[in-house]
Amino acid sequence: MKQPQHIIQFLLNDNLIEIDFSKSVEYKPTTTVLNYLRSLPGHKGVKEGCAEGDCGACTVVLAEYNQNGSFTYKAVTSCLLFLPMIHGKQLITVEGLAEKNGDQWELHPVQKEIIQSFGSQCGYCTPGIVMSLFALYKNHDNPSKTIINDALTGNLCRCTGYRPIIEAAEKACANIKSHQLTVKEKKAENIFKALGSLEKSIAIESQGQKYFRPATLHNALSLIKQYPKAHIVTGGSDIAIKQTKKQEFLEEIIDISGLRELKGHSEDQANIYLGAGLSMEEVKTIVDNKIPELHHILSYFGSLQIRNIATIGGNLGTASPISDTLPVLIARKAKVILKSGDKERTQSIDSFIKGYRKTNINPDELIYRIVIPKTMKGVIFKSYKLSKRKELDISSVSGAFRLQLDNEKKITDIALVFGGMAEMPKKAVQTEMFLMKKKFERETIETAMKILYDEFMPITDARASDVGRRLMARNLLMKFYNDV
Ligand SMILES: Cc1cc2nc3c(=O)[nH]c(=O)nc-3n(C[C@H](O)[C@H](O)[C@H](O)COP(=O)(O)OP(=O)(O)OC[C@H]3O[C@@H](n4cnc5c(N)ncnc54)[C@H](O)[C@@H]3O)c2cc1C
Numbered sequence: 001m002k003q004p005q006h007i008i009q010f011l012l013n014d015n016l017i018e019i020d021f022s023k024s025v026e027y028k029p030t031t032t033v034l035n036y037l038r039s040l041p042g043h044k045g046v047k048e049g050c051a052e053g054d055c056g057a058c059t060v061v062l063a064e065y066n067q068n069g070s071f072t073y074k075a076v077t078s079c080l081l082f083l084p085m086i087h088g089k090q091l092i093t094v095e096g097l098a099e100k101n102g103d104q105w106e107l108h109p110v111q112k113e114i115i116q117s118f119g120s121q122c123g124y125c126t127p128g129i130v131m132s133l134f135a136l137y138k139n140h141d142n143p144s145k146t147i148i149n150d151a152l153t154g155n156l157c158r159c160t161g162y163r164p165i166i167e168a169a170e171k172a173c174a175n176i177k178s179h180q181l182t183v184k185e186k187k188a189e190n191i192f193k194a195l196g197s198l199e200k201s202i203a204i205e206s207q208g209q210k211y212f213r214p215a216t217l218h219n220a221l222s223l224i225k226q227y228p229k230a231h232i233v234t235g236g237s238d239i240a241i242k243q244t245k246k247q248e249f250l251e252e253i254i255d256i257s258g259l260r261e262l263k264g265h266s267e268d269q270a271n272i273y274l275g276a277g278l279s280m281e282e283v284k285t286i287v288d289n290k291i292p293e294l295h296h297i298l299s300y301f302g303s304l305q306i307r308n309i310a311t312i313g314g315n316l317g318t319a320s321p322i323s324d325t326l327p328v329l330i331a332r333k334a335k336v337i338l339k340s341g342d343k344e345r346t347q348s349i350d351s352f353i354k355g356y357r358k359t360n361i362n363p364d365e366l367i368y369r370i371v372i373p374k375t376m377k378g379v380i381f382k383s384y385k386l387s388k389r390k391e392l393d394i395s396s397v398s399g400a401f402r403l404q405l406d407n408e409k410k411i412t413d414i415a416l417v418f419g420g421m422a423e424m425p426k427k428a429v430q431t432e433m434f435l436m437k438k439k440f441e442r443e444t445i446e447t448a449m450k451i452l453y454d455e456f457m458p459i460t461d462a463r464a465s466d467v468g469r470r471l472m473a474r475n476l477l478m479k480f481y482n483d484v
């Protein structure tokens with residue numbers, strides 16, 4: 001039977017849950033998955049540490065059942081997810097990992113190893129850490145140290161006891177024997193099969209909020225036309241914070257996280273085409289050795305939990321001066337395709353960003369695709385991110401550079417794009433002009449560094465002082481020279 005649009009369905013561990021927002025007084029459409037879980041008896045493993053994606057205490061795993069009969073597992077921060085975003089998925093919490101074997105409960109291998117390696121240190125962080133390890137276990141057999149560290153970057157532990165946690169990860173994920181569906185997975189599969197397709201448009205009007213989750217792009221575009229002031233949400237890693245930290249009341253929301261049309265990617269000889277709804281982790285994998293400087297900067301983007309929800313379209317949509325992808329995309333001469341109704345238009349990323357958190361998007365348009373030119377012969381690209389902490393931190397300054405030299409090592413093309421130096425990611429135009437046609441040698445670069453130091457008037461904030469930022473930008477140019 002087709003469920004009404006105001007009802008969402010998902011699995012909470014092994015149980016099918018339906019929330020009817022037209023009847024619920026407890027939950028509104030923007031109730032976060034974290035607050036929903038905390039409201040339930042027996043689901044207090046998940047904790048709120050920061051409510052902004054930074055600590056990992058709220059980590060849960062979202063599983064998606066695929067048509068080929070497999071499951072995809074992703075660790076995510078539940079403090080940044082609105083309830084309708086998990087429609088059609090399985091929400092796995094620390095309470096759902098153990099399996100019942102006759103009368104006995106058997107802990108999951110990651111739980112056993114956390115205990116045996118003395119990795120369970122405090123009750124606040126451990127459930128989130130266990131969920132990150134569970135996702136790691138599901139995705140990697142014998143993971144390297146780098147993969148383990150990456151899986152744990154989003155889980156902060158202030159007692160500094162990472163060593164036993166890493167040890168537990170190594171042991172639990174060593175030689176995972178069976179890749180067949182577990183008893184729990186078979187149970188979940190049966191429920192998903194019985195439910196049939198859960199792809200439906202959701203429209204909830206409750207407690208002063210309108211929340212739409214269209215199932216098709218066509219539907220989304222007509223909603224955007226109808227509700228031009230609605231917040232568009234894809235990953236929600238930016239928008240959710242408006243509610244959780246700034247206490248804003250989000251009146252109208254169009255959640256496009258379920259649109260398949262925004263999740264595709266393709267390439268031809270000249271370009272890579274990325275759907276705006278691809279998560280940063282998916283983009284990182286797709287561009288791996290094709291756009292190395294984008295892959296590099298994405299390795300330092302948030303944490304795995306954040307990269308699993310944050311999208312490339314959302315990163316463009318924020319137009320943040322410290323967005324990590326924008327300098328790289330500008331240096332690459334990437335383009336953005338915008339869609340409205342039946343129309344499509346293409347803009348260079350450079351002209352798409354028009355000011356502090358301002359873009360050249362019309363109220364009836366969506367970011368549809370990003371077009372990135374592939375590496376051109378003889379053109380060098382590099383990207384750099386400088387932040388107070390190496391991982392899970394926002395850039396103080398970032399730089400993305402493009403360079404082409406002729407046979408005499410003279411510069412024939414250069415782009416020096418910086419994040420964190422102005423109200424939006426910007427090119428150092430004067431320095432570029434100085435460098436054009438000059439020989440790419442240390443003396444020239446040292447003179448260019450002086451020009452660059454005076455080219456921007458950055459602000460002082462919690463991340464860096466104005467002078468610090470100018471020094472960082474200047475020194476990045478020398479680092480680029482040395483690297484090339
Ligand atoms: C803990 C944490 C760490 C972070 N670390 C980094 C980092 O290292 N580097 C960095 O650059 N950013 C970082 N961010 C910021 C954020 O994750 C990114 O900007 C992310 O890419 C936003 O994507 P989203 O899908 O979550 O956006 P959302 O929150 O869904 O949307 C962001 C904005 O884009 C608009 N939008 C989204 N999709 C579309 C679309 N298809 N068409 C039109 N408009 C759209 C929305 O209306 C909104 O204005 C971090 C955030 C958190 C919470």
Ligand code: FES
Nearest residue numbers: 049050051056079
């Ligand atoms: S509560 Fe800290 S990441 Fe969610």
Ligand code: FES
Nearest residue numbers: 122125157158159
């Ligand atoms: S495990 Fe909680 S502070 Fe270390």
